Amino acid sequence: MASPTEENYLKALFNLANEQGELSLSDLANQVQVSLPTANSMVKSLRRQNWVHYEKYKPLTLTEEGKAMAISIIRKHRLTEMFLLKMMNFGWEEVHEVAEQVEHIHAPKFFERMDEILGYPSVDPHGSPIPDRHGNLEKQSFQPLTVVLPGQRAKLHALTNSSTAFLAYLNSKALTLGSSIEIISIEQFDQSRVVRYTGHPTETLTEKVCERLLVQLEETSS
Amino acid sequence: MASPTEENYLKALFNLANEQGELSLSDLANQVQVSLPTANSMVKSLRRQNWVHYEKYKPLTLTEEGKAMAISIIRKHRLTEMFLLKMMNFGWEEVHEVAEQVEHIHAPKFFERMDEILGYPSVDPHGSPIPDRHGNLEKQSFQPLTVVLPGQRAKLHALTNSSTAFLAYLNSKALTLGSSIEIISIEQFDQSRVVRYTGHPTETLTEKVCERLLVQLEETSS
DNA sequence: TTACAAAGTTAGTATATTCTAACAAATTTG
DNA sequence: CAAATTTGTTAGAATATACTAACTTTGTAA
Ligand SMILES: [Mn+2]
Ligand SMILES: [Mn+2]
Ligand SMILES: [Mn+2]
Ligand SMILES: [Mn+2]
Numbered sequence: 001m002a003s004p005t006e007e008n009y010l011k012a013l014f015n016l017a018n019e020q021g022e023l024s025l026s027d028l029a030n031q032v033q034v035s036l037p038t039a040n041s042m043v044k045s046l047r048r049q050n051w052v053h054y055e056k057y058k059p060l061t062l063t064e065e066g067k068a069m070a071i072s073i074i075r076k077h078r079l080t081e082m083f084l085l086k087m088m089n090f091g092w093e094e095v096h097e098v099a100e101q102v103e104h105i106h107a108p109k110f111f112e113r114m115d116e117i118l119g120y121p122s123v124d125p126h127g128s129p130i131p132d133r134h135g136n137l138e139k140q141s142f143q144p145l146t147v148v149l150p151g152q153r154a155k156l157h158a159l160t161n162s163s164t165a166f167l168a169y170l171n172s173k174a175l176t177l178g179s180s181i182e183i184i185s186i187e188q189f190d191q192s193r194v195v196r197y198t199g200h201p202t203e204t205l206t207e208k209v210c211e212r213l214l215v216q217l218e219e220t221s222s
Numbered sequence: 223m224a225s226p227t228e229e230n231y232l233k234a235l236f237n238l239a240n241e242q243g244e245l246s247l248s249d250l251a252n253q254v255q256v257s258l259p260t261a262n263s264m265v266k267s268l269r270r271q272n273w274v275h276y277e278k279y280k281p282l283t284l285t286e287e288g289k290a291m292a293i294s295i296i297r298k299h300r301l302t303e304m305f306l307l308k309m310m311n312f313g314w315e316e317v318h319e320v321a322e323q324v325e326h327i328h329a330p331k332f333f334e335r336m337d338e339i340l341g342y343p344s345v346d347p348h349g350s351p352i353p354d355r356h357g358n359l360e361k362q363s364f365q366p367l368t369v370v371l372p373g374q375r376a377k378l379h380a381l382t383n384s385s386t387a388f389l390a391y392l393n394s395k396a397l398t399l400g401s402s403i404e405i406i407s408i409e410q411f412d413q414s415r416v417v418r419y420t421g422h423p424t425e426t427l428t429e430k431v432c433e434r435l436l437v438q439l440e441e442t443s444s
Numbered sequence: 445t446t447a448c449a450a451a452g453t454t455a456g457t458a459t460a461t462t463c464t465a466a467c468a469a470a471t472t473t474g
Numbered sequence: 475c476a477a478a479t480t481t482g483t484t485a486g487a488a489t490a491t492a493c494t495a496a497c498t499t500t501g502t503a504a
Contacts, residue, residue, distance in 0.1 A: 026451060038492055088335045098329045107320045113310045248481060260462055
């Protein structure tokens with residue numbers, strides 16, 4: 001049985017493997033916010049439990065068992081976020097912090113019931129896919145808003161960051177999942193985007209923000 | 223910030239203080255299911271944090287702060303049990319185990335929302351009172367079924383044990399909170415009770431079971 | 445290809461939580 | 475009261491999780 005700490009490491013490893021191919025110790029240390037030696041000794045302990053493959057100075061891999069555990073934790077996290085949003089009147093900017101704790105609860109029925117009550121949702125409040133009960137996790141192919149050219153429109157489908165601060169910022173701009181965003185222009189100076197979207201006057205978004213908005217290009221029916 | 227472990231000790235201390243007046247180390251060790259030296263060293267650590275008053279060889283007392291923390295954990299536990307029962311279709315025999323974990327989540331809003339959604343319930347699924355948001359905890363004055371004499375009836379209001387095994391046993395006997403129980407006779411041999419209750423044929427309950435059933439005497443309108 | 449930087453490892457330390465063994469104090473009992 | 479029992483304490487050890495300091499390995503860049 002993994003401790004909450006170990007579970008957080010497994011989740012971090014899984015997410016890193018998806019973003020980059022390689023799993024380095026320093027990325028892990030960074031993600032989990034611990035020192036390199038701490039990550040090093042934890043990885044040894046995870047290896048002892050057959051959750052990661054690891055040899056000195058070599059990159060890390062999750063074992064099949066480790067991967068399955070990570071997916072199960074991610075499932076619990078995302079179901080919780082959805083449950084808080086839909087059934088308990090939380091805002092999308094509040095759910096991540098609570099889910100970070102609830103994901104460590106060992107009670108399969110608790111999460112099965114959430115899933116049932118929610119009607120088996122496929123994505124969480126930030127657009128990330130929810131693994132099904134069998135551990136199948138849909139792969140998404142959205143691109144950051146930064147790849148969209150002036151004159152094109154794209155629909156906001158997901159985010160690469162679900163911190164309270166970022167989501168509160170999106171709230172203040174009334175940007176929600178599903179918004180159809182048109183790029184008006186890109187400032188040469190700082191790469192910031194002038195955009196227009198569903199029922200809103202012109203807005204400016206910094207490049208940093210655009211990088212975190214995952215979109216799908218829409219046919220420009222001109 | 224108390225760890226889940228520390229929170230379980232605080233809760234145990236509070237419950238012991240209510241059942242007995244005195245708080246002894248061995249009772250604590252027993253309740254939390256650890257060795258005496260473990261309880262001893264934990265109590266020292268709780269004292270460092272000003273959650274208990276404690277001197278070598280003297281009985282223990284919770285500080286005001288410790289008491290408030292214990293009540294808050296109990297509130298979270300009981301609200302969770304009620305939420306699982308009413309909103310997530312759990313049986314009353316399943317809720318305690320999950321609540322034992324959920325009670326350690328630090329997210330006031332999560333529990334406030336449960337309270338709201340449930341309509342501010344006053345008791346949990348096992349009849350124990352739920353402290354309000356200000357830490358007020360209603361005192362109950364129910365008595366164990368063992369004090370009821372043959373010929374008298376009493377209504378089942380609460381339980382002193384909410385283990386899955388005990389509740390599954392009550393389920394099998396169709397005994398629920400609210401049942402009106404009449405004591406037919408008491409076996410001299412083993413103190414077991416022959417009883418009759420709401421829509422049921424005669425049943426026999428051992429003394430051990432009767433001790434755990436908290437009732438209020440009903441006027442015998444003969 | 446050496447030299448420097450980045451990444452990873454080891455050693456040593458700290459706190460939290462738990463144990464057993466050995467001993468001491470307090471309480472109960474004959 | 476003295477002996478026996480119960481209760482509480484200390485010492486010493488183990489595991490989990492974290493740190494800093496010092497060192498080694500690997501990879502890159504001159
Ligand atoms: Mn999240
Ligand atoms: Mn977490
Ligand atoms: Mn309970
Ligand atoms: Mn608990």
